[in-house]
Amino acid sequence: MLPWQKAHAWLAKHFPxxxxxxxxxxxxxxxxxxxxxxxxxxxxxxxxxxxxxxTGTENWNAWFAHLAAGDLQDCFTHVPxxxxxVLFQRHGKAKIHAYNFQHLTSKVYGIVNT
Numbered sequence: 202m203l204p205w206q207k208a209h210a211w212l213a214k215h216f217p218x219x220x221x222x223x224x225x226x227x228x229x230x231x232x233x234x235x236x237x238x239x240x241x242x243x244x245x246x247x248x249x250x251x252x253x254x255x256t257g258t259e260n261w262n263a264w265f266a267h268l269a270a271g272d273l274q275d276c277f278t279h280v281p282x283x284x285x286x287v288l289f290q291r292h293g294k295a296k297i298h299a300y301n302f303q304h305l306t307s308k309v310y311g312i313v314n315t
Contacts, residue, residue, distance in 0.1 A: 203238065203241070204236070204237070204238075204239065204240050204241035204270040204271030204272075205236050205241040205270070207241070207270040207271070208221075208241050208243075208268050208269070208270040209221045211268075211270065212224070212268065215292075215293050216293060224243065224267065224268070225243070228243040228244070228245060228267065231245060231256075232244055232245035232246070232267075233245070233246075233264075233280060233281055235275075235276050235279045235280075237271075237275060237279075239271050239272045239275050240269070240270070240271035240272040240273065240275035240276045241268075241269065241270045241271055241276075242266060242268065242269040242270075242273075242276040243266070243267040243268045243269070244264045244265065244266055244267070244276075244280060245264070245265045245267065246261035246263070246264060246265075246284060247261060247263050247264075247265045247288070248260050248261055248262055248263065249262055249263035249286050249288055249299060251299075254288060254297065261284055262284055262285045262286060263284050263285060263286035263287065263288050263299070263302075264280060264284050264286070264287050264288065264302070265288045265289070266287060266288065266289040269289075277305070277306045283302055283303070284302055285301065285302060286299050286300065286301060286302055287299070287300050287301075287302050287305050288300075
């Protein structure tokens with residue numbers, strides 16, 4: 202199963218009322234989609250004020266990772282530009298996890314993104 206298929210299956214299992222196709226279309230229009238034989242990710246540039254995510258602005262300081270599967274190092278290697286933070290929710294829960302982009306990519310995954 203390819204990473205995008207794993208992401209699709211995970212979404213269908215945990216959020217059966219959400220449409221993978223509609224979410225994908227949203228990220229193709231308003232975000233960044235990465236898909237390769239080893240990884241898949243939906244990222245959106247947003248503004249993070251330390252507590253809340255703000256969309257609809259171009260004053261971006263964070264990537265919100267909506268859905269990812271496969272090799273995360275491959276995903277982070279291909280984001281089109283670096284922002285200060287990476288935000289995500291684990292297992293579909295509401296809590297937002299925020300990490301410094303450079304710290305996450307260089308320390309956790311052993312890569313440096315320029």
